[in-house]
Amino acid sequence: MSVEALPRFRAENVRGMLRHGLITVAFCCFIAAALAITQHGDWGAQMVYSLSIGLISWLFIDVGRLLISGHREILWPSGPWGYLLVAGGVTVGFLGGNAIGDAWTHQPMLDFGSFTERKLATTIIITVTATVCMCFFFYSLGRSKHMRSQIELAQRNATEARLKLLETQLEPHMLFNTLANLRALITADPPRAVAMLDRLNNYLRMTLSGSRALAHPLAAEFERLADYLELMSVRMGERLRYTLDLPDDLRGTPVPPLLLQPLVENSIRHGLEPQVEGGAITVRARQLDGRLVIEVSDTGVGLDAAQTSEGSGFGLEQVRERLATMYGDQGRMSLGAAPSGGTLATLSFPLPPQA
């Protein structure tokens, strides 16, 4: 919900209000007709009473509603104010409408004493029921409209997040440099070119479809890391060395796809790439007190120096978010200095009960 105040009588609100007015008129005509037929009354008089009561209530409630909460997104006052507004609308509408009706039919103004008790009760009941029904009807209408727009907004946000994710994973600079290397290899070393193309193929397939699956085995996650690191080591040559360490008994552990990818990417981009001599990356999985602990460490320039370069925030935020979605507060991630001088990212979450 936005915090900033909107104009109370913005075009969209006024349009909504006039629509309510039209529906109210139709509804009042219906009541007048029903009364005229059942009580064999005067059509014109019934119409005047009904329309006057209805329109005054409508004006009071709708204008009051916008005055109280028109600057917010939910156009209905919260708490007791809503009920008070309807009660006020009923009272003002009843008195004002009857006054106009009495003037039209040349009867003593608001002389309810001359009514039979039953007639007074009927009029009040009709007014109250009709107003409450209309208000409830409009309230539900507005509510479902608001919900619809909220759902649309959420969907839009989700799509945007997905796009952004894809953009970071398919970073154009990485892609074009990889293609340039591939082009060089095709003439220089065809078998290596084919191997590289296969890695690129795996990497692209995973990136484009990976975010849809909920989980895959840790072994598959390490395979994908190997694809990425192998691609990068073709590009960086001797400047990149890596170790992937996955114990056999953890191979089948389900993890969210591409969970580790952003961490390895950060290590390369912000840790090793700025360093002339390059460095090493180690990804290690182990079991500790019923939890899976994964460490991504590098011998790069370190957190301090990397902080000045932009762009690592989104990747980390994304890892945190995915951990939180999958494991709640049981999923943890920390970022610190590696003993070897680079950066060490550690994440841990409970191992699923062994089947």
Next chain:
Amino acid sequence: MTPTALIAEDEPLLAQALKAELAVAWPGLQVLAVAGDGRSAVREALRLLPQVLFFDIRMPGLDGLAAAAELADSWPVGEAPMPQLVFVTAYDEYAARAFETQAIDYVLKPVQPERLRKTAQRLQQALAAQQQSKPPPAAADEALERTLAQWRQVLAAAGGNGSSPQPAPTAPLKMIAASEAGGSIVRMVPIDEVLYFEAADKYIRVLTATREYLIRTPLKQLLAQLDPETFWQVHRAVVVRSSAIEAVHRDEAGKLHLDLRGRTEKIPVSRLYGHLFRAM
């Protein structure tokens, strides 16, 4: 005379590929060396004095733009004319756009033979023109100034690493929250007291007439928040208050230095920014 070139590219395969493609597109060109990072590119260029530079933009240590800026400063113009500069980039939207507008030559990776041949032709023409005119000193100065102006514009337009958009201009800074050198106290320093900024490693030194403070904002970000009339960049790492400049000195080597009112140290002026101080 055989034309000579230097390639700066951190990805070994791509460096080899560019060399191979150049051998086809420009058989007469002799590639003197291939440097794997910005620092060694500068070192090798100064040692070998090639006529053409092919610089990758994203390189470890010193990126291609910064390496070019450093070369502009330290190039011995008396010994050899400023080299022709060609940037090689995989995907640097902003940098590429800057080159486009400044008509600076650049080549996209993967390098297309056709495109490279055109570049080679242009370079050959430029070198031929340089040789023919064997210019009197005045014309040489003019040519140098033209080259410098071109480099200056590219470096300014492409920004620090060429991969991110320029930060949106914000309202000029009034106060700077800076830590005192060696201390844990943060001082609020009015911008009006600052005489100059100097980038040093991870920090920027903020100097007033009497004191020195440190901030961690990158120079590029800081520049965006300073009034360009009040503060001038005179060097890759130095931004001075223009009204504090008292005198400009030229030493025997032709290098410029500034005296600032209120400071005793000499401030170096990069060759790229020398045009600011030409006598009116």
